[in-house]
Amino acid sequence: MTYSQARLRILPSVRCLFDKLVQIKVEGVAPHKPVELRSKLVDDKGVVFRASARYKADAAGLVDVCRSPSLGGSYRGVEPMGLFWSMAPDTPHSKLQKKTVLSPAVVEFEALNGETGERLATASNERGCMTEGMKRIPLQEGRLRGVLFIPPGKGPFPGIMDLYIFGGGLTEPRASLLAGYRTGDWHPIYFSRWYHGVIDVSFSVWDLSDDPTSGENRASLIPIERASCQFLFAVSEDDHNWNSAFFAKHAAAILRNHGKESFQVVSYPKAGHLLDVPHMPYCPTGFHALVGSVVSFGGEPKAHSEAQLDLWERVQAFFKSHLQQKSSF
Template sequence: MDMASSQIRLKILPSARCLFNNRVQIKVEGLAPHKPVELRSRLVDDRGVIFKAAAQYKADESGQVDVCRAPSLGGSYTGVEPMGLFWSLAPETPHTKFLKKNVLSPILVEIEALSGETGKLLASETNERGFMVEGMKRIPVETGRIRGVLFVPPGKGPFPGIVDMYTFGGGLTEPRASLLASNGFAVLALAYLGYKGLPKNPDSLDFEYFEEAVTYFRTQPEVKGPGIGIISISHSGCMAVAMSSFLSGISAVVCINGCVANTVLPLRYKDIVIPKLTPNVKNWKVTDSGLVDIRDSTPDPILEENRASLFPIERASCQFLFAVSEDDHNWNSALFAKRAAEILRNNGKDSFKVVTYPKAGHFLEVPYMPHCPSTFHAAVGRDVVFGGEPKVNSEAQLDLWEKVLEFFKSHLGNKRTASL
């Protein structure tokens, strides 16, 4: 076949439609041999923010670029990076975090091949990256005070259950919950601030709300007992530690860059009030670009003056997986995980694992989620540094996702194989 006269084609393999956390292969065929080609990717999130990446390639002797084999020679990343056009996507609007509100529609990633010499568009294709496998149910939950969304996998239940909570002020996020459900778990994405009538700026958090949510979830016919899992990140990590300390029926907790003590708001439970750790604003730093670095403002919770804010994690009877990013600039996650491990160990418990990611930032999301090094912080009221480098952050997200699935399968009794 005469490659010079053939049509240029951009292929997304094995299919242009896949789950958001799945890897694809991008190939361009029918190019002139050894000619430069630019590959571009673009998506628009639910806020209307455009995310873009671009990389320079050179066609091989057969007029082909296969990103699984060919190195990028420049642009958003360099070297052989099969998913580089996805993990290096960066917002056109600075300090913006990728937002996907509900997961009924896929994220559309446009991939284009352009001539490296003229800039002319040669071929394009769209990768539909979805969140729900066929037959999955997405059920909005508004029962009593509880607000959230329940995801139920296809097939005959009941399924091992997980409560998924996100960050302070984040309302509700569905991508992680839906992708966990794609792996055979019933998942309740639980909101606890500023969502569908939930208080936006309360003076304190009512812990009985979390207790009600766990009770509700455990009694759903789709949820297999006896215990459930919790996955959390940032402020919700504190809530997950509190839930495991005070509530029964919790078997496995994933705490991603969380804290072993109460933060941001006092927590009320029956006649107990757990004060918040008071941040030391004097320790804020301002970067050259005007962002706030708050990493060192949250104090060590085991110091005498802070101990009232500690949750009694030693009372927990679950297994813990603490994920720690060493370049987390939201707070010192490594120290907090160390403190949690010390308390558990000192109480004769070895029911925890700490996994550490050097150079990763605060937000460890599902695989191939665009990296967020800085954005608005609801508790600070300003744009802050969250840390991390895109490539290592992406690698950490991939690794952690596999560890999370394995952790929940082994401790919640789900024997299904993951559709990674």
């Protein structure tokens, strides 16, 4: 068996949704020989992201990324989606930008002879954010901008509003992915994304040290004790932008002091600031408009990736449970 018989496969399909796991296999290489795998993605702003990992083929001339350990490169060990979450930008301090969900993100792969560097095989994975039949409707009212995602099927459906933004403008992958999610008897969701052209609706304090419960700072507190809804607080314990653990504990204490147990707190010890959809490349640093310089977002790549996957599953379970209970459709 020679390297010329090599084949690179993406299973179960070369097309999938962005949050789905795929199996990457290299078949038909010489037994026990080194193979290097590389991944590459160009985001919507033209920034190139890359990762690589070195493997050793088994006795059958197979490298299965879901089973075979990486021996070095962008990550080590058995990491089925390592070639995705470990991708780093050619341009420093860049986060992968997927501003439009009308087209998929295309990840290109190549397998190389680990001894000579010769290219053996190539493949690509198209990772979309919209399910078939979903409608994407841009919305505008004055300076407000948004997008409404309507899943296929007969409505009405329960709805969620997502206020997540990064770097100004709309960021649509999370909204569109959740809009198409369904399991059991849970209806898919209307999902809209909003931002204001002048006012940043996200928290705008970096490394806040003042006590928000004291003096004039109390005016900034959100009176969550008045809320009748359920809360899911996600804490990145290595968040270098917000003191996430402090604020989550404070919010939980307020609710508990008012006789409410309508919350969950989930903590991720080595996760950084930017928890995104699963398999999104880890972003350690970026330009922060508030402070006018590059800042560290914290976290460790592998742990941060695991946190994104775990939180995504928890968010889906949270909405399934509480939207279904409240729904009167």
